[in-house]
Amino acid sequence: MRKVLSLVLILGMAAGAFAQQESVSYHGKKISDKGAIPATQLTTKMNGKESLNTKVEGTVESVCQAKGCWMKVKTSDGETMRVSFRDYGFFVPKDIVGKTVVVQGTAQTTTTSVAELRHYAEDAGKSKNEIEKITQPEKALTFVADGVIVKR
Known part of the structure; x- marks a missing residue:
């Protein structure tokens, strides 16, 4: 009986560990990761x-x-790309920093106004002093996603 219980416990722990390693979540349109470029x-x-x-x-x-x-x-080169979500139609979890994501949609070169940059800084929890230092619009690569996969 002890052997059976031990075996069931070990199998349950292994299944739980495997499920955590393979856990993904989908947001917006359901997409696959096939064909994604780095x-x-x-x-x-x-x-x-x-x-x-x-x-x-x-x-x-x-x-x-x-x-x-x-x-x-x-x-690349320590830069980042802001990803927003088509028509403000979905959101992603707030605790995914450091996780791998796959986004499908439209990459664009855009200019972001000072007002919008300050809004983003406020959303990110920046201090009032940091927000006031934003005085120039920013031209950058941005992405509007139709769907997102959050991995690991």
Whole structure:
């Protein structure tokens, strides 16, 4: 009887560990990770284009702490790309910093106004002093996602 209980306990723990390793969550449109390019290659793929429909895999650097209504994904050379969600139609968990994500949608080169940058800084929990230091619009690579997969 003890052997059977021990075996059941070991199998249960192994199944639980496996489930945690393979855990993913889907947000927005259900997508797959097939064909995703590394976020570090996105700038090269854009190659001067205004926009590009694509699928990208990268690591989350920060998330909106108000609602999970945007996130920043690491790209190349220590840069990040702000990812927003199509039509404000879904959000991501606020505790996914450091996790791998796959996003499918449209990469764009955009200019973000000072007011919007200050709003994002407020959402990120920046101090009033840090927010007031934002005085110039920012031209950067951004992404509007139709669907997101959060891995591990």
